[in-house]
Amino acid sequence: AQTVTQSQPEMSVQEAETVTLSCTYDTSESNYYLFWYKQPPSRQMILVIRQEAYKQQNATENRFSVNFQKAAKSFSLKISDSQLGDTAMYFCAFMSVGGSEKLVFGKGTKLTVNP
Amino acid sequence: DAGVIQSPRHEVTEMGQEVTLRCKPISGHNSLFWYRQTMMRGLELLIYFNNNVPIDDSGMPEDRFSAKMPNASFSTLKIQPSEPRDSAVYFCASSGRALRSEQYFGPGTRLTVT
Numbered sequence: 001a002q003t004v005t006q007s008q009p010e011m012s013v014q015e016a017e018t019v020t021l022s023c024t025y026d027t028s029e030s031n032y033y034l035f036w037y038k039q040p041p042s043r044q045m046i047l048v049i050r051q052e053a054y055k056q057q058n059a060t061e062n063r064f065s066v067n068f069q070k071a072a073k074s075f076s077l078k079i080s081d082s083q084l085g086d087t088a089m090y091f092c093a094f095m096s097v098g099g100s101e102k103l104v105f106g107k108g109t110k111l112t113v114n115p
Numbered sequence: 116d117a118g119v120i121q122s123p124r125h126e127v128t129e130m131g132q133e134v135t136l137r138c139k140p141i142s143g144h145n146s147l148f149w150y151r152q153t154m155m156r157g158l159e160l161l162i163y164f165n166n167n168v169p170i171d172d173s174g175m176p177e178d179r180f181s182a183k184m185p186n187a188s189f190s191t192l193k194i195q196p197s198e199p200r201d202s203a204v205y206f207c208a209s210s211g212r213a214l215r216s217e218q219y220f221g222p223g224t225r226l227t228v229t
Contacts, residue, residue, distance in 0.1 A: 033216045043204060045220035052216075091158065095216055100171050101146055103218060105158040 002027045002094050006106035013082045014114050020067075021077045021109050023092030031097040034068065034075045039108070040088040048090070051075065053097075082113045117141075119221035121207050127227045133195040136224045139188055140209030148208040148218060149182055149192050158206075164190065197228045 003026045013019035025034070036048040051059045051068050058066050063083075067076045079086055092106040120139040128134055140147045148163040151174075162172040164184045175182070179198070184190040194201055204225050208218040 035216075043223050043225075045206060045208075045223075047217060047219070050216065097216075100163075101165070101210065101216075101218075102148065102160040102163060102171060102174075103150075103158075104160075107157045 002104045004092050004094050004106035006092055006109050008109045010110045012112040018080045021090050023075045025073050025094050033095045035093040036077045037091045038088045084113050087113045119209055121221035121224050125225045131196045134197045136192040136205050138190045138207030144209035144211040146210045147190050150206040152204040199228045202228050
């Protein structure tokens with residue numbers, strides 16, 4: 001079974017600075033998807049970024065980028081130019097390709113952006 | 116597009132009562148997921164449907180939980196009888212054929228069982 005580990009329960013960053021959230025996972029599969037979801041206080045789950053394991057290029061979405069290290073089974077999220085609206089819980093998630101479509105989530109990292 | 120719609124947004128009930136949560140997926144999506152979020156266990160999949168057929172119900176905690184998807188635009192998650200340990204936020208999500216991996220979540224239903 002796949003597992004996803006987020007080792008940082010809480011983090012904080014100053015507005016306009018850069019922060020990196022860590023995620024590691026365990027799987028025996030060679031092809032899969034990895035995701036970062038954001039959950040603000042409204043509790044809505046919002047997809048931030050997606051990475052396909054067979055693509056070596058790291059995904060980017062505006063201020064959000066990932067560092068995907070397949071051999072190390074590591075998938076970190078970098079948020080540049082942090083904004084107050086980035087304050088939220090961030091969840092790393094795993095999905096198999098060709099198998100079950102379910103998302104396997106980490107326990108989350110609570111990020112606070114300070115003014 | 117209206118997004119995934121869930122009702123009710125909040126539900127407070129007494130132990131032993133039946134609870135029904137409802138979900139309308141995004142039009143055209145063919146996969147529907149029910150997740151539960153608690154402080155202790157985090158986010159976990161309960162069940163998912165593909166083309167209205169249950170595919171993986173390994174996360175359903177016990178016989179008190181049941182889920183149905185009678186058509187492509189509606190699903191229910193029922194708990195009978197409810198217990199205090201069922202208190203959680205229940206999310207419904209859907210995904211489409213074109214981009215199978217991207218799941219779109221509803222706003223969730225916060226259930227409190229007293």
